[in-house]
Amino acid sequence: xxxxxxxxxxxxxxxxxxxxVWRGTASGPRVYRIFLSSERASAEDxxxxxxxxxxxxxxxxxxxxxxxxxSFLEGHAVSFGLDLMALDGCSDFQRRVVLAEYGIPRGWxxxxxxxxxxxxxxxxxxxxxNALARNPFxxxxxxxxxxxxxxxxxxxxxxxxxKRALLAFxxxxxxxTGKVLTQRVCY
Numbered sequence: 001x002x003x004x005x006x007x008x009x010x011x012x013x014x015x016x017x018x019x020x021v022w023r024g025t026a027s028g029p030r031v032y033r034i035f036l037s038s039e040r041a042s043a044e045d046x047x048x049x050x051x052x053x054x055x056x057x058x059x060x061x062x063x064x065x066x067x068x069x070x071s072f073l074e075g076h077a078v079s080f081g082l083d084l085m086a087l088d089g090c091s092d093f094q095r096r097v098v099l100a101e102y103g104i105p106r107g108w109x110x111x112x113x114x115x116x117x118x119x120x121x122x123x124x125x126x127x128x129x130n131a132l133a134r135n136p137f138x139x140x141x142x143x144x145x146x147x148x149x150x151x152x153x154x155x156x157x158x159x160x161x162x163k164r165a166l167l168a169f170x171x172x173x174x175x176x177t178g179k180v181l182t183q184r185v186c187y
Contacts, residue, residue, distance in 0.1 A: 009055040013073035036158035075169040077099040097131040118187040
């Protein structure tokens, strides 16, 4: 990581708070992480643990991103660009995975195995799942759209209730037993 100071913006959502950690660069602000609250910890606490001493400061572009994420988490259809995301902090493999995930349209899902096959990584479902579990930009990179090959939800940084709700906002039905019910499968 750079020696540049990091800043954090925290906003409310129906799923608890989320935090955006960013830095100013010569080309403008860059987002290094987006944290979702979970049952175990708030987004602010996670941000402080990973970025000790992070400052509280915003920027118009970061505030706009926060507003769009908040709107998305309220169930609105929102599109996100990648121009603010510091993808250079991802390994080459993780970057390929998150870009594939970014390509899954709203209302669609894919499986970890299908994504791996799309990337030319045979038997790579677990590697894809691990890369998405460490997705530094949840919501912007819609990792809630990745499911297990048997149709089950799989994991999610914000918890399974949040994953289920985000899919429901997009019109993807999930059975009471946790199986995704859709024919709209990408890759």
